[in-house]
Amino acid sequence: MKAINPDLKLIFLIRNPIDRAWSAIRLYSRTNPEFNINSDREVISLLQTQGNLLRGDYERTIDNFLQYFNSDQMLICFYDAIQYAPCKLMNDITRFLDVAPFEKGAIVNSIPVNSAPSHPMSRQVKAYLVELFGPKIEKMADRFGSYATIWNKENSISDELVKHRGHWPGTTSIQ
Numbered sequence: 001m002k003a004i005n006p007d008l009k010l011i012f013l014i015r016n017p018i019d020r021a022w023s024a025i026r027l028y029s030r031t032n033p034e035f036n037i038n039s040d041r042e043v044i045s046l047l048q049t050q051g052n053l054l055r056g057d058y059e060r061t062i063d064n065f066l067q068y069f070n071s072d073q074m075l076i077c078f079y080d081a082i083q084y085a086p087c088k089l090m091n092d093i094t095r096f097l098d099v100a101p102f103e104k105g106a107i108v109n110s111i112p113v114n115s116a117p118s119h120p121m122s123r124q125v126k127a128y129l130v131e132l133f134g135p136k137i138e139k140m141a142d143r144f145g146s147y148a149t150i151w152n153k154e155n156s157i158s159d160e161l162v163k164h165r166g167h168w169p170g171t172t173s174i175q
Contacts, residue, residue, distance in 0.1 A: 002068045009097060010065055014140070015079035016151040017056035017133040021047055022121050024055070029119070040124045047128065056133055059140065078147040130155050 001008060025046060029037040036042050046052065054060070065074060075096040081089040090102045121129075134155055140148040 008069065008073060010069060010074045011077060011093060011096070012058070012062060012065070012074060013077045013079055014058045014144075014148075016147075016155070017058065017136060018126075018129040018151070018155055020079075021052060021056055021129055021133070022125075024052060025125075026119050037119055038122075040122055040128075043122075043125050044128050047125075047132070053132075057136065059136065059143070076144055080147040080150075 025037065025043055028046065029035050035046070062074070062076065075092065077089060077092065087104060094101050134152075137148060137151045137155055141152040
């Protein structure tokens with residue numbers, strides 16, 4: 001990418017990795033009818049795949065890009081802003097790209113696009129995801145602030161969730 005366009009501007013949109021992982025599971029269940037989304041063991045096993053683990057490691061991805069691009073070439077945005085601050089998000093993006101501001105009336109963020117089927121997350125899966133991504137969310141909150149700080153507060157581990165620690169089948173981590 002750098003060889004093709006050294007002045008490339010990168011926009012990295014990050015989402016609470018717990019929400020992203022659960023959304024991926026719900027989408028997977030829609031296209032794979034043999035998958036049992038009600039089985040904590042199956043869900044956690046799928047969450048442990050390398051692809052799923054890497055997709056939630058935003059700092060690793062960002063740091064990989066920053067090995068080749070300057071930090072002023074990268075804009076970190078938050079998925080939450082699509083819902084809660086779409087005008088600010090668009091203003092930040094157009095300013096970063098140095099293009100004309102968008103037309104305020106052009107934003108329609110009330111229509112879900114590519115949404116996964118609704119399905120509640122089990123307490124065990126939630127506990128697993130909090131244990132897996134909690135430290136990463138805490139680091140993102142320190143590094144980026146903004147919505148990551150809210151994720152950190154929302155996903156703090158309660159006493160009920162803590163009792164499940166260390167009981168995940170074949171737990172792996174990203175090095």
